[in-house]
Amino acid sequence: MRILLDEAGLSWDEAWKITQGTFAYTNHTVVPEALEEWSVSIFEELLPRHLQIIYEINFNFLKEVREKFSFSEEVISKLSIIRDSPDKRIRMANLAIVSCHSVNGVAALHSNILKQLIFNDFYTIFPKKFKNVTNGITFRRWIRHANPLLSSLISDRIGDDWILHNEKIVEIEKFAEDHEFLNDWSHIKWFNKQLLAKFIKSEYGLNVSTDSIFDVHIKRFHEYKRQLLNVLHVITLYNRIKENPRYDATPRTVIFAGKAAPAYHIAKLIIKLIHSVADVVNNDPVVGDKLKVIFIANYGVSLAERIIPAADLSEQISTAGLEASGTGNMKFALNGALTIGTMDGANIEIREEVGDENIFIFGLLADEVLELRASGYNPRDYYDRIPELRRVINMIAGNIFSPAEPGIFQPIIDSLMGSDYYMLLADYEDYVRVQDEVALTYRDRDKWNKMSLLNTARIAKFSSDRAIMEYAKNIWNIKPVKVKVDK
Ligand SMILES: *Cc1c(COP(=O)(O)O)cnc(C)c1O
Numbered sequence: 001m002r003i004l005l006d007e008a009g010l011s012w013d014e015a016w017k018i019t020q021g022t023f024a025y026t027n028h029t030v031v032p033e034a035l036e037e038w039s040v041s042i043f044e045e046l047l048p049r050h051l052q053i054i055y056e057i058n059f060n061f062l063k064e065v066r067e068k069f070s071f072s073e074e075v076i077s078k079l080s081i082i083r084d085s086p087d088k089r090i091r092m093a094n095l096a097i098v099s100c101h102s103v104n105g106v107a108a109l110h111s112n113i114l115k116q117l118i119f120n121d122f123y124t125i126f127p128k129k130f131k132n133v134t135n136g137i138t139f140r141r142w143i144r145h146a147n148p149l150l151s152s153l154i155s156d157r158i159g160d161d162w163i164l165h166n167e168k169i170v171e172i173e174k175f176a177e178d179h180e181f182l183n184d185w186s187h188i189k190w191f192n193k194q195l196l197a198k199f200i201k202s203e204y205g206l207n208v209s210t211d212s213i214f215d216v217h218i219k220r221f222h223e224y225k226r227q228l229l230n231v232l233h234v235i236t237l238y239n240r241i242k243e244n245p246r247y248d249a250t251p252r253t254v255i256f257a258g259k260a261a262p263a264y265h266i267a268k269l270i271i272k273l274i275h276s277v278a279d280v281v282n283n284d285p286v287v288g289d290k291l292k293v294i295f296i297a298n299y300g301v302s303l304a305e306r307i308i309p310a311a312d313l314s315e316q317i318s319t320a321g322l323e324a325s326g327t328g329n330m331k332f333a334l335n336g337a338l339t340i341g342t343m344d345g346a347n348i349e350i351r352e353e354v355g356d357e358n359i360f361i362f363g364l365l366a367d368e369v370l371e372l373r374a375s376g377y378n379p380r381d382y383y384d385r386i387p388e389l390r391r392v393i394n395m396i397a398g399n400i401f402s403p404a405e406p407g408i409f410q411p412i413i414d415s416l417m418g419s420d421y422y423m424l425l426a427d428y429e430d431y432v433r434v435q436d437e438v439a440l441t442y443r444d445r446d447k448w449n450k451m452s453l454l455n456t457a458r459i460a461k462f463s464s465d466r467a468i469m470e471y472a473k474n475i476w477n478i479k480p481v482k483v484k485v486d487k
Pocket residue numbers: 218219220299300301304325326327328329331
């Protein structure tokens with residue numbers, strides 16, 4: 001607007017039309033700390049002309065809303081681009097919605113939550129602006145480059161067209177009953193696990209068995225992603241093994257990686273708890289190969305490329321309603337890992353694609369999370385009712401994992417037994433139940449391998465090529481240009 005008005009000398013109406021026609025807003029998260037609000041006092045000093053223009057945009061917008069709708073003043077103040085109290089701030093999401101011709105979420109559930117909850121009043125005003133484009137990942141990086149052995153096996157059977165035309169990967173589904181092929185399939189997974197085991201041995205000196213389930217939870221650390229729920233399950237398994245040394249556990253290696261924001265105290269503390277639990281579990285002779293826990297440092301794309309091809313189980317266990325899409329979930333399924341997950345983000349659409357019998361779903365639904373919170377959620381009810389859960393919480397509180405630093409994990413206990421905003425205790429029982437199902441299924445090697453193959457075969461929807469084409473068609477209104485390439 002500033003360039004068009006001040007430098008190109010256009011009228012307000014001409015400039016506004018070009019601006020709205022040009023910009024589209026993709027929302028990537030519903031967590032409030034990510035919906036930016038910029039202080040007006042700083043804006044005034046640094047960008048005074050822009051601030052004038054924003055005030056004018058807001059004035060025009062609110063005037064039109066008042067003319068066309070009969071919102072209360074309370075709703076009008078929520079719609080305003082300027083937040084008045086406690087201090088004046090510019091709501092960047094509101095500015096984006098008003099100024100763009102399109103607003104989209106990044107998975108079907110997320111786009112619906114934007115319409116029904118987060119931006120509901122805007123949706124009333126601009127119903128046609130709101131769209132969905134489910135995220136995707138590039139198959140070139142996440143299988144062709146990261147998993148060359150699996151890529152070669154696929155190309156041996158169906159040719160290599162699938163690398164350019166990702167939807168053709170579905171053709172490997174015809175080998176789902178081919179015992180010999182499934183053997184080759186599982187051998188590649190085993191080999192990738194061997195490579196990761198060597199890396200873990202050389203970096204951390206820890207021996208992990210490639211016969212164990214590689215149970216992988218790698219992503220940024222945030223309470224809503226619930227790495228802590230996974231830790232509660234790890235301690236549960238530890239207790240079962242300790243209680244009954246002949247307990248017939250399916251061996252597991254639980255792998256974590258991920259960074260926490262520098263000032264996010266409790267997320268850092270959860271990372272520390274993982275290290276502390278790993279210290280106890282990995283050095284207990286009773287446990288042996290039945291359970292190992294490892295935190296791999298310095299998570300980033302290069303590490304993800306190493307770990308994902310070696311994963312058996314993909315942990316996608318966010319509190320329902322909070323993971324906009326997730327893309328890690330897609331990378332794992334593409335590489336033949338089975339998902340244990342909640343009905344959140346793109347997990348819902350992954351289930352639709354691979355089939356309910358080829359994914360492990362548990363936990364509250366997004367609307368159940370909201371209902372339970374509204375009706376007065378009390379985590380203590382679960383603590384009182386579920387003995388295995390109570391024991392795990394008591395162990396963390398009782399410094400079993402922190403003998404040298406008593407009390408250090410108290411903030412985690414206070415969070416779980418206080419509001420437990422992310423409802424770990426409410427989902428614990430169902431999570432453990434489905435993890436037991438995972439362990440049983442893993443023992444049926446033919447069944448697991450077939451499920452693994454079907455995940456890879458049916459994941460083509462989550463190609464970024466498909467996502468980009470949808471942006472081009474439905475949001476940018478552009479058509480592909482044919483380019484001649486010399487071969
Ligand atoms: C894919 C990816 C993510 C996103 O993972 P989610 O599980 O969807 O949160 C984050 N970081 C890296 C390095 C990734 O490769």
